[in-house]
Amino acid sequence: MRVRTLIVGGGVMGTAIAAAVARGGDPLEEPVLLLERRALGAGSSGRSGAILRQFYSDRPLIGMARDSLRSYASFEFSTGRAIGFTRCGVLTLASPRSKAAFELLLRNVESMRDCGVEVELVDSDRLRELVPGIEVASDTRAAWEPKSGFVDPQRTLEAFAATARSLGATVRCGVEVTGLQVRAGRVTSVETSDGPVDAQRVVVAAGPWTRALLARAGIELPLRAIRPEQHFVAMPPARDVHALGGLSGAPDADFDARFARAGEPAPAHPVLLDLEHGYYTRCEPRLERTRVGALDYARDATLADPDALDERVSAEFSRWSREVLERRLPVYRGEPDRGAQAAWYTLTPDAQALIGRVPGLDNVYVVAGFSGHGFKLAPSVGEGVAQMLAGAPIGAFEPEVFAPERFASRGGAVWSGAFGL
Numbered sequence: 001m002r003v004r005t006l007i008v009g010g011g012v013m014g015t016a017i018a019a020a021v022a023r024g025g026d027p028l029e030e031p032v033l034l035l036e037r038r039a040l041g042a043g044s045s046g047r048s049g050a051i052l053r054q055f056y057s058d059r060p061l062i063g064m065a066r067d068s069l070r071s072y073a074s075f076e077f078s079t080g081r082a083i084g085f086t087r088c089g090v091l092t093l094a095s096p097r098s099k100a101a102f103e104l105l106l107r108n109v110e111s112m113r114d115c116g117v118e119v120e121l122v123d124s125d126r127l128r129e130l131v132p133g134i135e136v137a138s139d140t141r142a143a144w145e146p147k148s149g150f151v152d153p154q155r156t157l158e159a160f161a162a163t164a165r166s167l168g169a170t171v172r173c174g175v176e177v178t179g180l181q182v183r184a185g186r187v188t189s190v191e192t193s194d195g196p197v198d199a200q201r202v203v204v205a206a207g208p209w210t211r212a213l214l215a216r217a218g219i220e221l222p223l224r225a226i227r228p229e230q231h232f233v234a235m236p237p238a239r240d241v242h243a244l245g246g247l248s249g250a251p252d253a254d255f256d257a258r259f260a261r262a263g264e265p266a267p268a269h270p271v272l273l274d275l276e277h278g279y280y281t282r283c284e285p286r287l288e289r290t291r292v293g294a295l296d297y298a299r300d301a302t303l304a305d306p307d308a309l310d311e312r313v314s315a316e317f318s319r320w321s322r323e324v325l326e327r328r329l330p331v332y333r334g335e336p337d338r339g340a341q342a343a344w345y346t347l348t349p350d351a352q353a354l355i356g357r358v359p360g361l362d363n364v365y366v367v368a369g370f371s372g373h374g375f376k377l378a379p380s381v382g383e384g385v386a387q388m389l390a391g392a393p394i395g396a397f398e399p400e401v402f403a404p405e406r407f408a409s410r411g412g413a414v415w416s417g418a419f420g421l
């Protein structure tokens, strides 16, 4: 089989790239093939919170999050495919008692404004209007992004893959890329569980499995898989939603009506990133549950082999999740647990992805290492990688930020950073 572009991995990155590359080329002249070894969403993407925030420290990331949010928001209208886009707003709150986090909040709000993001710095009174029942001290402040929200991760991947297919790309699940044959700094053939593929260029978007696949071709990249845990609590029932009242402060008055029109169940409250207590929470209304995860990687064990993921979540993590959630949002007291799940993040030393040509391999590109915050960026990543492959100016992101070789010029890899916050 001969293709112009082979994409390895059916996560949000692989599918977004497949759609963007297929959009830019003639599918007969320049065939695009995506191979996924299991099913779409079998990696990090299928377990993602898929929160779309624009709260970042670095301006290039704010710009990507802003542009990708617009793309997600208009996706259903432009393609007719539903991705569960939910504009419930995102609140990131901090207390002056955690000085570093508080200063970060103030700085990020300024940077977001400079980048054209609609964001309001709100005080505790406004916070209580936005989320009645929330427990905050009088000096708590938050960044309120009324236009942000979340998507349904699995429906998004399926929709990206369907879009790629409709543009002539081939998306195949159950086929694993097992090796890359290298000669004179180029991949000459790709070995798969379904036989060899002759690909002119290869994009490796294999999430936590990327490092091992490229290592088999003699390339070592600074990628590390870790194991974050998530805990789920029942979302307050409809009658309590208004008691919690998270929707009342949303940007337009007919918020409920808009959800009803879109056929999406309404979340009980906005997404909350709590910098004071180090967690985030977002409602998953279709599953009638609310997710809680940590805002750093401190508890997450390194996974030498991503296939050896232990699915069980520690009782300690579940206890902590309930405690921080209930302290902030007492409406959750008494709500039953709705399970827990472990997953994978793929870290880089500076918590930003590696996107670009693999050093030492002319026709191989890596797109991995999103460090637990990539879902919201996928539309910009897809577009930018398509521009990169076409040799066009890259307008969708700043390639230097993600250059795979950037650590060499910094005197090596120092592991730091969290979620790009």
Ligand SMILES: Cc1cc2nc3c(=O)[nH]c(=O)nc-3n(C[C@H](O)[C@H](O)[C@H](O)COP(=O)(O)OP(=O)(O)OC[C@H]3O[C@@H](n4cnc5c(N)ncnc54)[C@H](O)[C@@H]3O)c2cc1C
Residues within 6 Å of the ligand: 008, 009, 010, 011, 012, 013, 014, 035, 036, 037, 038, 039, 040, 041, 042, 043, 044, 045, 046, 047, 048, 049, 050, 051, 052, 175, 176, 177, 178, 205, 206, 207, 208, 209, 210, 213, 228, 230, 293, 343, 344, 345, 367, 368, 369, 370, 371, 372, 373, 374, 375, 376, 377
């Ligand atoms: C619990 C959790 C919560 C998150 N919350 C958010 C959030 O709220 N907002 C946000 O922006 N981001 C979030 N993220 C991060 C985001 O989900 C990831 O950055 C993103 O999903 C990474 O996508 P990916 O396509 O790079 O990798 P993956 O989704 O891991 O996809 C890689 C795919 O490659 C396949 N594969 C691997 N090896 C091979 C091979 N050899 N041959 C063929 N196929 C192969 C795998 O089966 C897998 O499907 C979260 C992540 C997790 C785990």
